[in-house]
Amino acid sequence: MNTTIMLFLLQDGITNGAIYALLGLALVLVFAVTRVILIPQGEFVTFGALSYAMLATGQVPGTAKLALAMGIVAFGLDLFDIRRSLRPTRILRAFAFNIVLPAIILALTYGLAGPKTPIAVNIALSLLIVAAIGLFLYRIAFQPLAHTSVLVLLIASVGCHLALQGLGLVFFGAEGLRGPALSSAALTIGPLRFTGQSLAVYGLTIAFIVALWLFFGFTLMGKALRATAVNRLGARLVGIRTTLSGQIAFLLASLIGAISGILIVPITTLYYDTGFLIGLKGFIAAIIGGLVSYPLTAVAALIVGSVEAFSSFYASNYKEVIVFTLILPVLVLRSLAAPAVEEEKD
């Protein structure tokens, strides 16, 4: 193996790793705030990517309709929750948030979609659609279960994954799609050629890590989210709206997922079920990062990406085996290092 191949593999690994890092960050974020292990994170990726790819061909993706449908269900749940005090202002607020908002998004999509729509508009539309789906997903599936155990939340999360993946097949078909690149610029340093796409991947990943770190470390909202994660009841007693925290976490996670999807869909063909495996690799990074540390997760994601790139070169048959076994030595180290002193969790 020569240096050039190594550099190529490393570059490939870092590009993939940056995507895993984004997903890993989102997973850590959602788990830390809501205790949900977000298996459908992969679906946010495919929904974002494939909506973008369909918009690029001038079609209206089914996800826009899904957002409205989920909004209607969420409206029904909201009405049911406030059934004892049905005041017009509350009903109107729920109506505006759950029905008017996704309806506007759907109308915008119909109005703007076309073969000549600029890339930036398509990106904005895909992000809006997926963000709405993420918000309503929390409202419908997880908010009613917020008090239950991690296990129940996990199973519900798997249920959401199955449903969304099935919907993905309905919306996008079994054929894979590719989207147009964000920019055609390229930069050559020595033997390596950096496309504008991969530079965007690096840039956005770093920007997100810094932004999340600032958000959680230095803003009141970020601290409120962390407080919710540690103790829901305690957070409520000091006036933090835990439901809002959950919504914000899901909003951020779905946005991050959609952005990752839009970043990779010009590089590789995505299928309706690709998200699951991509999301799981984000998981590996998140677990290595211990589900708490953002920088550690990012570093772990780069390692996962690089290991994947190298093993696909040397032992492509065992690529997945190697990537998923990567976690075992880490788990061993963790189990040796930290004596379990957690108590009484249900």
Add this chain to the structure above:
Amino acid sequence: MNQRTPLIIFAAIMAAIPFIPGVPPFWIVLLNNIGLAALVAMGLVLLTGVGGLTSFGQAAFCGFGAYTTAVLTTAYGVSPWVTLPLSLLVSGIAAVLLGIVTVRLSGHYLPLGTIAWGIALFYLFSKLEFLGRNDGISGIPPLSIGGFRMLDPGTIYFAIWIAVLVSALLTMNLLDSRTGRAIRALRRGHIAGEAFGVQTPRAKLLVFVYAAVLAGLSGWLYAHFQRAANPTPFGAHAGIEYLFIAVVGGAGYVWGAVLGAGIVVILKEILQSYLPYIFGGQSQLETIVFGILLVVLLQLAPTGVWPWLMARLPIKLARKTPDTSLPLAARVRAPASSAALLQIEKARKQFGGVIAVNDVSFDVRSREIVALIGPNGAGKSTTFNLITGVLTTTGGTISVLGNKVDNAPPQEVVKLGVSRTFQHVKLVPDMTVLENVAIGAHLRGSSGAISSMFRLDRADEAKLLAEAARQIERVGLGDQIDQLAGSLSLGQQRIVEIARALCVDPLLLLLDEPAAGLRHMEKQRLAALLRQLRDGGMSVLLVEHDMGFVMDLADRIVVLDFGTKIAEGTPAEIKTNPDVIKAYLGAAA
């Protein structure tokens, strides 16, 4: 109604189904699938619902069972009956190896870890040459007894359901035993169990291996039912689905596994066959509906269907009352001497820069009640944790009857005859008072998992339960013996903890705020009980805030303030000690 009657009725119904004229053969196939899924889910019930260890990787253990028999029967012509123990062994060994790595992980690491190696194993199955890669292995011989070959679903049906029923019986036997109580205590944290001698890591590994062996059995049956094995049914999605089944049925209940398997398998079948008619042939619609139904079901019944159903059943199963006349061998006691029973010399505990216990020295002699008092944060509970091995000391020595115990694990300390209660009650709320108290007698029994499964432990078990019942009677909770511990008032739960500690047959009883939450009369009864224990030869060290209670009861009092001992003496001396008054009431007093 007897405990066994429902099982016999269920077995009879299952045995009769294939003989009912007009039962479509397809139903039998479905029932076979239900049985296979129920076996895996039953392991998960024990692992996840009872033991609190969530695993997404069970499908991989099915794979070990299935591929072991597939390779051995097709490539080497080994008889399926010979491969049965080998399949179970391979699954078990795989579980030991993976379990050593994973079961020590706590909380959410465990399920995530199991997803990871579950997927890795799936890819390994689908890439290995000798396992036939993605195509798998076909042409596996059917099970046969003599010349009778189980070729069609209707015959292997019996093999599958006998396996399910026997496994259910063995699992229930296991849960209803000394080892079972240790397993059931796992979910509530390890400190309480370990204080009574339970080897928590070993118990976790045990359930992990048990669940894997059940999955391996299911895999072995699957291979001989399908007569082929390929990687798909052993992948991540299958692993997730088994966990579904357990949760939908009711994750803590053996029969919940069977019920859950029935619900999920039939639901999937109905969705697969009818949805295309309604929506016109759209593929994958069933996964959408299945996913949605699952979320809805969890929102309506987060604890599963089985407990929901049981709560509505008019028939209640009778509990056997233990025969309290059975004796349990008592601890061999050294002849009474004036030497200290518990000797603490310059014990020290630092958490980073905080000195929680600062070179504290005192002793407890035999037949003596010593009270440890002090304002909140004085280091009383930390001292208890140092004595019982929950925390390790930073310095100093602690010895019981001359044996140094500092930094021995809790399981060793309790063997010396030191038992305790906890400031924050640590009972298993969904176990009865009797079962909770019997955990205290853990070290006085010897039956292991295998003997419990085959009911060879009954003599041993009856003695343990008899002892537990005697201690419950002794503390005055005889009427509550069959109630769930979680349904008692907090004060009563503290008394249950005392009964559990008494089951150790201790020389020294450590009580952490035993009177908190008790009414006046109950406190007097508790004081009388403690005096009676002292007169019977036991020593008591207690932490308590109720000064009236302490002053009346204690022979000697040790006062801590900010981790340092500030006074020691008889109640009369302590009452007038200026340092103590200052610590409690401030300088001005």
